[in-house]
Amino acid sequence: MKPQDIPTPFYIVYEDKLRENLELISRVKSEAGVKIIMAFKANALWKTFPIIREYVADSTASSLNEMYLGNEMLGGEVHSYCPAYTPETINEFIAGSSHLTFNSISQWKRFREYVDKWNSDCGNHHVSPGLRVNPQCSVIETDIYNPALPGSRFGVTADMIGDSLPEGIEGLHFHSLCESDSHALAKVLEAFEQQFGKYLNRVKWVNMGGGHLMTRKDYDVNHLITLLKEFKSRHPHLEVIMEPGSAFTWQTGDLITSVVDVVENQGVKTAIIDASFACHMPDCLEMPYQPAIAESCEQGDDTIAYRLGGNSCLSGDYVGDWYFKKPLVTGDRLTLKDMNHYTTVKTTMFNGIQHPAIVLCNHNGRCSYLRRFDYNDYKTRMS
């Protein structure tokens, strides 16, 4: 099956692009001597995991479901971090995780005895407890993705810890980046070492969180490797862990849609597509950002401007404008670029509109369905 033979709408994941990202991540891992694990929050298309597992089998989970998926479908270590564990979830987290990061000192005090009990009873499956710290170094412009905003609920500050780390803590975790470059990491690392350096000789590992967009074309990978090596030479006893999500599936897939009508109101032309920004590309409204469309062009003297509107009843379910050389007509296919990381995991079935299928395009350009959705999928999410 070729992409052009597949009815729209569908997400398409390109195996060769995924492998390119995985190869770069593997290079950083081996040259810098760090552990890089995959964050499920950005990608949970588990039928692609046999490809991912060839390079990386360890993952980070932010919920029990992600943890189960890591154990079942990737099979490596699962490092869990969840803002708050509960008496109902803690034992499951302990049994399924290699590392368990606590978001607050009160969480650690509440659940330490569960971890200690497991570690004394359970032979060779040691769970390594860590504490999330907040270096309060703000390098992200979009507030919704910024864990360093004043009043953030994520992680403890050095003044909350005081002179020494709570007993039993084996690692420190910080997450302060989002689609960031290595220079932003350098700033955060400086703040981290200034504020938390005094605790580092007490711990075995440091997890530098996610947001390292090392697979973006303009990312200075060599600078990242140097930065990590320098950090490691200052703290040779530490295992360094990074848990990017987006970097794994950055620019590895698109959403292919068709125009189903073109309407015009007060001079604004809207092409309605057989997909929805609200349901199938939520970050376009949340971030917000305008995705690239393969068939569009730069604005010029003879180009025509269109909004694209989702096929839902939400008034704000549109993004604009793009420019085209020819008028759009019903049946035209449009390729919304880079719709894999965070997109496929965040979709909803709002309005019950047709959910895009998920397709894998292998290195020969041959496609196969990973999943198709029908009325039953919509119905079984409700009761």
Ligand SMILES: Cc1ncc(COP(=O)(O)O)c(C=O)c1O
């Ligand atoms: C704790 C934590 N780790 C890792 C990630 C993955 O970040 P990214 O996908 O930006 O690399 C996130 C994203 O929100 C996160 O909150």
